[in-house]
Amino acid sequence: MTTPVLSARDLAVAFSVGGEEIAAVHRVDFDLHAGEVLAIVGESGSGKSVTSLAVLGLLPRNATVTGSIVADGTELVGASERTFASIRGDRIAMIFQDPSNALDPVFTIGYQIQEMLRRHDPKQSREDRRARAIELLAMVELPEPEERLDSFPHQLSGGQAQRVMIAMALACDPEVLIADEPTTALDVTVQREILDVLRRMRERTSAAILLITHDMGVVADIADRVVVMRRGRVEETADVRSLFSAPRAEYTRALLAAVPRIGAEARVSTADGAERPVLEIEDLVVEYRNRRRRHIRAVEGVSLAIRAGEMVALVGESGSGKSTIGKSVLGLAPVEEGRIVVDGVELGNASREAIRTVKKRIGVVFQNPTAALDPRRTIGQSIGEPVRVHDGVKGRALAARVTELLEAVELPASWSGRYPHELSGGQRQRVAIARAVALDPLLLIADEPTSALDVSVQATVLDLLRRLQERFRFACLFISHDLAVVDALCDRVVVLHRGSIVEEGERRRVLTDPEHEYTRRLLAAAPVPDPDEQARRRAEALAG
Amino acid sequence: MSEQLAPQQAPLVAPADRSVWATLRSRPLFWVCSVVLSLLGLIALLPGPIAGLFGQPDPRACTLADSALEPGGAHVFGTDLQGCDIFANVVYGTQTSLFIGLLTTVLCLVIAMVLGTLAGYYGGVADRIVARLTDVFLGFPFLLGAIVVLNSIGARSPVTVSLVIAFFSWPTLARLVRSSVRTVRSAEYVQAASAMGLRDRRILLDHVVPNSLGPVLAIATTMVGSVIVAESTLTFLGVGLRSPSISWGLQLSTAQSYFQSEPHLLVFPSIFLTVTVLSLITLGDILRDALDPKGRS
Numbered sequence: 001m002t003t004p005v006l007s008a009r010d011l012a013v014a015f016s017v018g019g020e021e022i023a024a025v026h027r028v029d030f031d032l033h034a035g036e037v038l039a040i041v042g043e044s045g046s047g048k049s050v051t052s053l054a055v056l057g058l059l060p061r062n063a064t065v066t067g068s069i070v071a072d073g074t075e076l077v078g079a080s081e082r083t084f085a086s087i088r089g090d091r092i093a094m095i096f097q098d099p100s101n102a103l104d105p106v107f108t109i110g111y112q113i114q115e116m117l118r119r120h121d122p123k124q125s126r127e128d129r130r131a132r133a134i135e136l137l138a139m140v141e142l143p144e145p146e147e148r149l150d151s152f153p154h155q156l157s158g159g160q161a162q163r164v165m166i167a168m169a170l171a172c173d174p175e176v177l178i179a180d181e182p183t184t185a186l187d188v189t190v191q192r193e194i195l196d197v198l199r200r201m202r203e204r205t206s207a208a209i210l211l212i213t214h215d216m217g218v219v220a221d222i223a224d225r226v227v228v229m230r231r232g233r234v235e236e237t238a239d240v241r242s243l244f245s246a247p248r249a250e251y252t253r254a255l256l257a258a259v260p261r262i263g264a265e266a267r268v269s270t271a272d273g274a275e276r277p278v279l280e281i282e283d284l285v286v287e288y289r290n291r292r293r294r295h296i297r298a299v300e301g302v303s304l305a306i307r308a309g310e311m312v313a314l315v316g317e318s319g320s321g322k323s324t325i326g327k328s329v330l331g332l333a334p335v336e337e338g339r340i341v342v343d344g345v346e347l348g349n350a351s352r353e354a355i356r357t358v359k360k361r362i363g364v365v366f367q368n369p370t371a372a373l374d375p376r377r378t379i380g381q382s383i384g385e386p387v388r389v390h391d392g393v394k395g396r397a398l399a400a401r402v403t404e405l406l407e408a409v410e411l412p413a414s415w416s417g418r419y420p421h422e423l424s425g426g427q428r429q430r431v432a433i434a435r436a437v438a439l440d441p442l443l444l445i446a447d448e449p450t451s452a453l454d455v456s457v458q459a460t461v462l463d464l465l466r467r468l469q470e471r472f473r474f475a476c477l478f479i480s481h482d483l484a485v486v487d488a489l490c491d492r493v494v495v496l497h498r499g500s501i502v503e504e505g506e507r508r509r510v511l512t513d514p515e516h517e518y519t520r521r522l523l524a525a526a527p528v529p530d531p532d533e534q535a536r537r538r539a540e541a542l543a544g
Numbered sequence: 545m546s547e548q549l550a551p552q553q554a555p556l557v558a559p560a561d562r563s564v565w566a567t568l569r570s571r572p573l574f575w576v577c578s579v580v581l582s583l584l585g586l587i588a589l590l591p592g593p594i595a596g597l598f599g600q601p602d603p604r605a606c607t608l609a610d611s612a613l614e615p616g617g618a619h620v621f622g623t624d625l626q627g628c629d630i631f632a633n634v635v636y637g638t639q640t641s642l643f644i645g646l647l648t649t650v651l652c653l654v655i656a657m658v659l660g661t662l663a664g665y666y667g668g669v670a671d672r673i674v675a676r677l678t679d680v681f682l683g684f685p686f687l688l689g690a691i692v693v694l695n696s697i698g699a700r701s702p703v704t705v706s707l708v709i710a711f712f713s714w715p716t717l718a719r720l721v722r723s724s725v726r727t728v729r730s731a732e733y734v735q736a737a738s739a740m741g742l743r744d745r746r747i748l749l750d751h752v753v754p755n756s757l758g759p760v761l762a763i764a765t766t767m768v769g770s771v772i773v774a775e776s777t778l779t780f781l782g783v784g785l786r787s788p789s790i791s792w793g794l795q796l797s798t799a800q801s802y803f804q805s806e807p808h809l810l811v812f813p814s815i816f817l818t819v820t821v822l823s824l825i826t827l828g829d830i831l832r833d834a835l836d837p838k839g840r841s
Binding site for chain 2: 330331332355356357358359360362364366368371372373374375376378382385386389390419421432435445
């Protein structure tokens with residue numbers, strides 16, 4: 001076997017926080033060979049990002065790295081800042097998660113790429129640099145690379161910005177490319193394009209890719225070998241096929257089982273036919289005004305209805321208007337035209353009192369549980385707030401209700417005195433759900449409630465939502481970009497594209513036999529955790 | 545199954561007492577600041593007996609023959625150019641200076657909290673009105689404005705002086721409150737509260753104000769010092785307090801021209817001013833930490 005371009009032996013990272021040593025990574029070993037894609041997979045807190053930052057010497061000062069990292073014969077643990085400077089960019093380059101924040105907004109992308117080239121080879125002439133920049137942009141398949149050189153970052157979409165980041169990373173022909181969650185901030189269809197770029201990149205250059213990700217679908221799509229990490233330790237290292245077909249570590253098996261897949265069995269819907277719908281939206285139009293007073297239509301003539309006990313999914317990519325629809329039901333978006341009727345009350349022209357009474361019966365769960373809870377309130381106070389304010393319950397009775405709600409979301413009742421920062425993400429989301437169901441809602445609006453959570457936690461939160469719905473029989477508007485999650489939970493699916501509904505129907509029908517071209521594209525873009533299936537799809541895409 | 549993947553956090557031992565008071569109590573600095581500030585308060589309330597401790601109870605009993613004596617002997621802090629006892633002057637000045645400093649800051653804080661919160665939370669017209677208003681006040685030179693206003697007021701007492709200083713210093717604080725409220729307003733927990741159907745007043749008082757107070761308090765405590773100095777500037781220009789008023793500001797402004805020959809004139813009032821401001825700032829910081837649940841435990 002050839003010598004690896006990057007290898008780590010007994011790598012350990014510890015942070016000293018307030019005089020205490022906290023180990024983030026213990027004894028990690030891996031080898032990365034030329035032309036290979038090695039994925040490091042793990043959930044939050046597994047130490048995968050810390051490992052990649054250690055390779056580039058980008059850890060904060062309170063971190064201690066021990067063991068050994070050798071890149072092409074150079075020892076990087078304990079290396080001087082100067083050694084790192086000569087390695088970064090030239091031999092090891094990095095791509096970050098959020099491309100829109102990684103580019104400097106005041107310079108053109110051409111300038112930023114050429115700056116990178118100048119930094120690493122000051123002797124190159126101006127024309128050569130420009131030519132090389134164009135070549136790089138062409139390599140990442142950015143259309144019209146020559147004109148694009150003069151674009152500013154805000155003129156690019158997220159996917160284009162990420163391509164520019166890849167071009168910059170490749171500028172100096174690095175031997176190793178570290179990609180830290182390179183597609184997590186992007187939509188599925190864009191993710192697909194970026195993964196394609198990375199894949200073809202590997203065929204053109206000999207660069208090895210170290211891919212950090214939490215997404216098993218991405219791993220199945222692009223990786224050759226996989227390192228599974230958990231709590232700072234390596235659980236398993238295997239090549240991609242055997243990892244998915246015969247996982248050795250128990251953790252890997254559990255992780256794979258927790259990944260939602262499309263193809264869930266038929267379920268009995270708890271929706272009942274006769275009643276009038278709980279939520280009725282007719283010809284909704286929502287317009288935002290931007291800074292230059294121009295109107296931007298976020299939602300364009302959307303109609304939908306949800307009955308009690310029914311779970312309807314709003315699916316779409318960013319900018320499709322799915323969150324805006326949820327917000328307009330909550331009165332948080334500027335409704336231009338159309339009717340929203342909740343439990344027989346039309347929100348547009350009802351009295352303030354009537355609206356307050358209706359809002360009492362609408363629960364809401366947001367994407368980011370950390371931001372959705374007041375950091376200065378204990379979780380008991382947060383959960384009890386709607387009960388206290390709307391029903392005037394106080395003292396003992398309030399405490400009893402909070403206990404009941406905490407138990408409903410499977411948290412210990414004794415935790416009511418804790419603050420949000422003392423809980424994990426999944427636990428916080430449970431608290432937010434408890435608050436949402438505190439007043440026995442008729443309608444629950446869940447805006448991407450599991451997107452910020454790890455897959456295993458996501459599975460438990462989805463379970464919880466399903467159980468709560470069986471118990472409380474609320475109507476639920478479930479907003480999500482993840483078709484597999486929707487498949488596991490919802491009865492009906494509404495697909496949105498650029499503010500309008502393109503397809504709507506029963507879950508299994510939409511997800512297995514989509515009518516609209518866009519739905520088909522969405523389904524095809526979402527990577528599945530199965531390398532053979534991904535290979536088959538790629539072959540199909542090439543043939544088609 | 546998944547529970548093994550996402551283990552419940554190791555059940556922390558329930559902290560014994562995490563109230564704000566318990567946290568404050570355990571911080572030695574809190575006690576240091578409180579003792580210093582209560583001493584200053586005591587001095588402000590009972591200047592006579594305290595000045596008398598060193599045998600010079602009357603700040604206005606001056607003998608020109610004793611002009612600018614070094615510290616020591618009958619005058620612990622020495623005497624100023626008129627031969628007045630500096631210790632007695634500093635002690636008597638505490639009342640006026642603390643009064644002006646605190647009153648002005650509280651006034652500013654109240655105006656800024658109300659206007660800044662309205663502007664930041666409601667935005668739109670309210671925001672534009674408040675923004676233009678602060679622009680007008682910020683564009684106006686402080687000294688010029690204060691001179692014009694104070695000259696047109698007949699009687700000048702510590703209250704009128706602090707009203708005038710507050711009148712010209714609230715805008716900076718209001719802008720700070722506004723931006724701080726705006727950040728909190730867009731937080732999801734505020735959206736959640738409004739989606740819950742809570743009334744605006746309740747959202748503002750329960751969620752927005754407590755969460756936007758941190759940076760504002762930090763600036764407000766430093767403001768006390770600058771207000772005390774601003775009073776001295778006005779007094780020095782002849783539009784602030786009138787002689788025979790006694791304040792630290794007055795002493796500082798007369799002393800600054802003799803700094804090289806008679807440094808003790810400047811040193812003692814400045815020490816008092818610095819100690820006051822330092823303890824206020826430190827107390828503000830400690831309070832902010834104690835009010836933030838993440839700082840407790």
